[in-house]
Amino acid sequence: MNYYNKIFLIIALVFSASIAYSQSKKDSIEQVLDSIYPKTIVAEISSDEFTEYAPSISANGRIMIFESNQNGLWNLYLTRFEDGKWIDEVPIDSVNMAADSNDVISGPNFSYDGNRIYFHASFDGGYGAEDIYFSERVGDNWTEPENMGPEINSSSFDGFPTISTDGKTLYFTRNSKNIPEGINEFCYEIYASQKTDSGWSEPEVLPYPVNLGCEKAPKIMADNRTLIFASLREGGIGGFDLYQTRLNEDGDWVKPVPLEYVNTTDDDLFSSISASGDLMYFSKRNDIYSVEIPQEFRQFQNVTLQGVIRDADSKEGLSASIRITDANTSEIITSFDNNPSDGFYSIVLSAGRAYNLEVRKEDYSSALYYYDLRDIESYQEYEQNIDLFTTAHLNVNIYDIELYDPLKSTITVKNTSGRTVDIVESDGQNWKTRVDLPIGNAYTVEVESENFKSKSFSIDLTGLILYRVYEEDIELIPEKIGVPINVNDLLSGGSVSSSTLIIRNKTRNEEIVISGNQTINLRVGDRYMVEASSDRGYAFNSTEIEISDQGKLQTIDESTGEIKEDSKGVELKLQPLAKDANLTLKDIYFESNKSDLFESSFEELDRVIKLMKSYPTMKIEIAAHTDDIGAAAYNVRLSKQRANSVISYITSNGIEEDRLISQGYGESKPVVPNDSEENRAKNRRVELKILDIQLAQND
Incomplete structure (x- = not known):
């Protein structure tokens, strides 16, 4: 009615x-x-x-x-x-x-x-x-x-x-x-x-x-x-x-x-x-x-919007400034402060309009909500609790621009006056490092990692701050120096033009494959294994090099084993493949007084396996040698067992047994006098001798 x-x-x-x-x-x-x-x-x-x-x-x-x-x-x-x-x-x-x-x-x-x-x-x-x-x-x-x-x-x-x-x-x-x-x-x-x-x-x-x-x-x-x-x-x-x-x-x-x-x-x-x-x-x-x-x-239809404004971390109520505007015209409908004792607020909005609700508090984040009440036909209540925070979480994702590996870094945060407000260390295990930044300031963030070029960026946390979590990807560029690498024939001294270099970074997960006889940019502070080979009738050779933190190249002299602190380049000599040619295998290690191979020996032996697969007619002798410590007969027996261990590893990886012979020479064939620990180390060696090989015409 x-x-x-x-x-x-x-x-x-x-x-x-x-x-x-x-x-x-x-x-x-x-x-x-x-x-x-x-x-x-x-x-x-x-x-x-x-x-x-x-x-x-x-x-x-x-x-x-x-x-x-x-x-x-x-x-x-x-x-x-x-x-x-x-x-x-x-x-x-x-x-x-x-x-x-x-x-x-x-x-x-x-x-x-x-x-x-x-x-x-x-x-x-x-x-x-x-x-x-x-x-x-x-x-x-x-x-x-x-x-x-x-x-x-x-x-x-x-x-x-x-x-x-x-x-x-x-x-x-x-x-x-x-x-x-x-x-x-x-x-x-x-x-x-x-x-x-x-x-x-x-x-x-x-x-x-x-x-x-x-x-x-x-x-x-x-x-x-x-x-x-x-x-x-x-x-x-x-x-x-x-x-x-x-x-x-x-x-x-x-x-x-x-x-x-x-x-x-x-x-x-x-x-x-x-x-x-x-x-x-x-x-x-x-x-x-x-x-x-x-x-x-009855009145025009209304909507009640109420809740609590609180600190996002402590959950305690906050007093803040609330402003309601017409979402279409930006007309200010009302502005007021909520209750300071517990953060409670209550707003009555008339139906038929769309509104923006903005909440601000000094040194806190802001909040912005949109309410479309144009089609409201009956009274409604909305519960909207609003959490404001004093610090933003900046997630800095720091990684190597080339390898995408996370990096151990120092993150320095400075305010607009240049004063350092925080220093955070990334662990190098995870990409993401969180830095907490107080709201209400602008910052410059500098990221530094040893032997990488530093990088900085800015973040402004003044004004209307709506989001707590920010992400910044930092790709750091490694410092590098140019390293000339030459591959030469061991006998003639001439350049091996058909050589291939495999450069394995032992500091991080990196492998570079290039042709020999060129300059390659390598990372400062890293150690590398450089392996040279050629499919034109040569054996392989390898050496370790290191680029010091000062950008100096450190190499090992193949003839003396000495470390050269400021080399100008790397020279690798390849043994031509021929009958009776000898090749000293590097980094072959056994347990003390035992014939069990250390796992670190496998890398050099894998090169032997690769070589034998490349030349299927090649037969070799694996000869093990010792220094003069201990009885001569014992050393012969021990060296024979070690040679057998090497052959066992090679044959277990697809090489036929009839292509290999083991010999144990004990202390009978020293390359240098056993008059120092350094010389004795040189005499403890494993050698590869070519017993037979038939090269193709183009080798």
């Missing part, structure tokens, strides 16, 4: 009753309205012996404040809605105790986020008879009252405050200057003041048709466009009745309409509606009542 059908029914019922007196008519109208719009006393709050008055409900509908004289004084009380009823009624002592026995505290109204209470009181030290004050929530407690100041309060009465959800407009009442004739009530007019960057504007009285001279207890609804107030005016049922007006698109207040669903012959005052817009609480007959709001009287 729409509004006009209901009014027609009411009028018809009244006339059909043939009531003779005006008051009887009003009583009958009230009875009819009560039958259509039943009103329910809030039994958990209301009592027979005391007055409960001026309810105000938070936007989420879960907290109510009201005034009562239950202790003989007009005090404020708070109650919570849980499991379908109002419970835990408690006095707001910090406010109540500011009054003496003659003071009045009245007209409380919540801010829509539930973090502030506005009310009027006659405390000493005010600007007028009664001033408007506010108290802020600190956890479960409330601060001592604070006067709104002379921008709002005058030398007369200022009271019944109510504030818009965006915090921009404060509505309140002052003593009326235009009391209608014949009215003996306390009459007021409704004023509004706008919040500016410099404070509150000069209050202005709302124009006709809102103010007619005897208004009271305004309440701005969650949509910031609907105003409900009590008024004594022609056409009312009796006493103060509740009326509703709205701002139209031109910014003008439309003609107020009586709220027939709530008005009675008593004084009906102090409407309070949660953001859902479906239930009204109000005062009449010294008690608090509730009534369901008919659809045609």
Whole structure:
């Protein structure tokens, strides 16, 4: 049943009753309205012996404040809605105790986020008879009252405050200057003041048709466009009745309409509606009542957005600046700070628009959310907890630009003034190294790794910081020097043009294959095994080299075994493959006084295997030699066993046994006198002798 059908029914019922007196008519109208719009006393709050008055409900509908004289004084009380009823009624002592026995505290109204209470009181030290004050929530407690100041309060009465959800407009009442004739009530007019960057504007009285001279207890609804107030005016049922007006698109207040669903012959005052817009609480007959709001009287559809802003690490509540803008026009809808004690915030947004929610706090990150409410058709609540952080996590991924291996590095962080704020070491095992950077500064980050070219980058953590984790890939370029490598014929000394070089980096996982007789750039600080070979009738040869941290080439003299600290290049001599040619195998090691090969010997033996596979007609003798330590017979036997161990490894890798012969010569064929430990080491050797080979014509 729409509004006009209901009014027609009411009028018809009244006339059909043939009531003779005006008051009887009003009583009958009230009875009819009560039958259509039943009103329910809030039994958990209301009592027979005391007055409960001026309810105000938070936007989420879960907290109510009201005034009562239950202790003989007009005090404020708070109650919570849980499991379908109002419970835990408690006095707001910090406010109540500011009054003496003659003071009045009245007209409380919540801010829509539930973090502030506005009310009027006659405390000493005010600007007028009664001033408007506010108290802020600190956890479960409330601060001592604070006067709104002379921008709002005058030398007369200022009271019944109510504030818009965006915090921009404060509505309140002052003593009326235009009391209608014949009215003996306390009459007021409704004023509004706008919040500016410099404070509150000069209050202005709302124009006709809102103010007619005897208004009271305004309440701005969650949509910031609907105003409900009590008024004594022609056409009312009796006493103060509740009326509703709205701002139209031109910014003008439309003609107020009586709220027939709530008005009675008593004084009906102090409407309070949660953001859902479906239930009204109000005062009449010294008690608090509730009534369901008919659809045609409901506000524009709203959405309540609430949650806690907190520190991302400690999870403690934070105070931050919140700004709501129109997502399409960037118009600022509202800006405010949330509750500093626990970080709670609550925002009421009107449906039909898209919004951006921005949260900022100095030295913290920011937050930005988008809400599209253009198609919302019913009241909704969104829970949005917001975590802000003081440090960003910078993940620096440091790796070798050529090999993609992680690098052990030093990460130095400096601020804009050049002061070092942190030094972090990467372990060289993982690519990712985390650096924590305080929000609110810009930084230069320098990455250094030994024997690599350093690299730096900047990161700016000022302004709107939305993300906590940042990634930066750092590819470091190795320092290198050019190393000439020549491959020559052992006998003629001439260059072997067909040679191939395999250069294995023993410091890191790197292998380079090139043709011989050229200059190759090698890494500073690394050790290499250089192997030369040729498929044109040559054996292989190998040597180890190292590039010092100072960029100097270190080589081993093949004839003396001495390390040359500042070589100008590498020369490898290849033995031509011919019958009776000898090749000393390098790095063949056995356990002490045993014939078991060390694994480090396999690399050189694998070269032998590769050579024999390349020349399938080649037969060889593996000869093992010892120094002169120990009995000669023992040394012969030991060297024979070691030669057999070498042959066993070779044959186990695909070479036929009939192509190999083992010999153990003991100490009988030294290459140098056994007169020093260095010489004895040279005599402990394994040699390869070619017994037979048939080379192809192009070899």
